[in-house]
Amino acid sequence: MFTSSEENYLKAIFHLGITSNKGVSTNAIAKSLHTKASSVTDMIKKLADKKVLVYKKYQGVSLTSEGKKTAANIIRKHRLWEVFLVEKLNFNWDEVHDVAEQLEHIKSPKLINEIDALLGFPKYDPHGDPIPDKEGNLDQIEKSLLSTLAINEFGICVGVHDSSSTFLQFLDKQKIALGQEIIVVEKEDFDGSMVVEINKNKISISNKIANNLYIKKSQ
Amino acid sequence: MFTSSEENYLKAIFHLGITSNKGVSTNAIAKSLHTKASSVTDMIKKLADKKVLVYKKYQGVSLTSEGKKTAANIIRKHRLWEVFLVEKLNFNWDEVHDVAEQLEHIKSPKLINEIDALLGFPKYDPHGDPIPDKEGNLDQIEKSLLSTLAINEFGICVGVHDSSSTFLQFLDKQKIALGQEIIVVEKEDFDGSMVVEINKNKISISNKIANNLYIKKSQ
DNA sequence: AAATATTTTTAGTCTTGTCTAAATTTTAAT
C-alpha cells in the first residue's frame, strides 16, 4: 500500500514518462510536484526499494510495470471522480481538479468500481483525457494541437492540454466545448494567432490558446 | 483548517462528550482512537492552542462551541457519505464505515452540499444516527435500548448502538432492519435474553443483542 | 580539454504525529 505522497510521485513520474522514452529526471519531478530536488531524491530511493521504479544515481528513474499499473490506477480514480463530479454533482469542468486530487487517494476498490458503474463506464474525463481501464491500459487517441492545423482544415475538439481553471473558463466564455466542430479560417504567421469557426461563429484565437486545445482531425 | 488527525481527535472528543457532562479524560480519548495517552496529551495541547477545546492539566478537556461545530461538521460528512454509499453505490450498511472514515476528511464544501442535495437532504444515516445540519445542530430522538422494554411493549427499530460489521451482519441474517416493528414476547430474567416478534417471526435475542438495538417506543 | 554551469545527491535540520519510559498528580483504599 502507498501513502498519498507516494501516489503523487508515481502519478507525476507516469505523466512525465509518457513524453520521454529516457528516464524521468529528478528536477522534472520536483518541478511537477512543486517540491525540491533533494526531497525527490529521498522519495525515489524509497519507491525504488518498493520495486515500483528503477533508479540509478544521476540517471533519472523509470517506472516498473508494477509502478505503471499503480500510477494508472490512481489516474483512473482521479478521472472517474472528475466525471462523477461533473455528471452527478453539478461541478463545472474547471472546478473538479482539486477535489479529484483528494478523492483519488481514497482506498476502496468497491467504491471506485461502483462509481464507474454508476457513470456507465465512461472512457474519457471532462477534459477529454482517457480513463485507464482496471488493468491500467490507457488508450491514446489520435489528436493534434489546434495550432498545428492548416487553413481550411477542420476537426472536433477532443481535449485540453492545460486544464487550469482560467483556461477552461476562457473556453466556457467563448462557448467552446468538447465535441464541437472547429474549422481554421485564417492563420497569422506574425503571432501564430488564428481565426476559427466554431458553432457558426468566427472567433479569434491566440497562439497560446491554440497550443492548449486538442483536435481530432476529420479527413 | 485541520489535519485528518486533528479531525479524528475532535470527532472522538465530541462523541465522548455527549455522554459525560464533565471533561473528557485523556485515557478515554486514547482508548477511543487506539492511541497512547501521551500522544493524546500532545494533541490536546495543540487543539487547545487552536481554541477548539479547553484544557486544564489533569482535568480532561471539553470542546468550545467552535470545536463542537467543527466536530459536528465532520460527523455530518461521515454520515452523509454513509447514506450515499448505501443509497447510490450498493454498499451494505456493514461495509460503509471504513470508507466513510476516509471520505469525511475530504475538503470541499460544494462536494458535501451536492451530495446532501443528491440524497434529498437525509436526516438519518444507515445505522439510524442523526445527521447534523450545516450549523452543527444534531437532533436527539427519543429512543430506548431493546433490553429496557417490558413484555408486550412494542416499538420501531430506529438504530444500533454498536455498528460493528459482525453485529450488523447478524441483524441482516435475522432479517432485522431499521423501520421494522418489534414486540417483546418473553423475557428471561436468568440471562437477560428475550423472545421478540418481528416480521411475523418469533426469534430469540440474547442480552448482548438487546443492548445494542435502539427502539422508538410506541404508546 | 579545461572551465563553467547545471543537475543531482548528501548531510543535517524541522514539523507532525506517534511511541516508551519515567516522573508527577489525582483518586481510591486501607
Next chain:
DNA sequence: ATTAAAATTTAGACAAGACTAAAAATATTT
C-alpha cells in the same frame, strides 16, 4: 491520613516527508 493504584504529563526518541546548504557528478561552453 497515609499508602497504593490509576491516570496524566514530561522527556526523549523515531519515522515520514519536507527543507537548506554544501558537495559531487554530469553537461555545456569556450
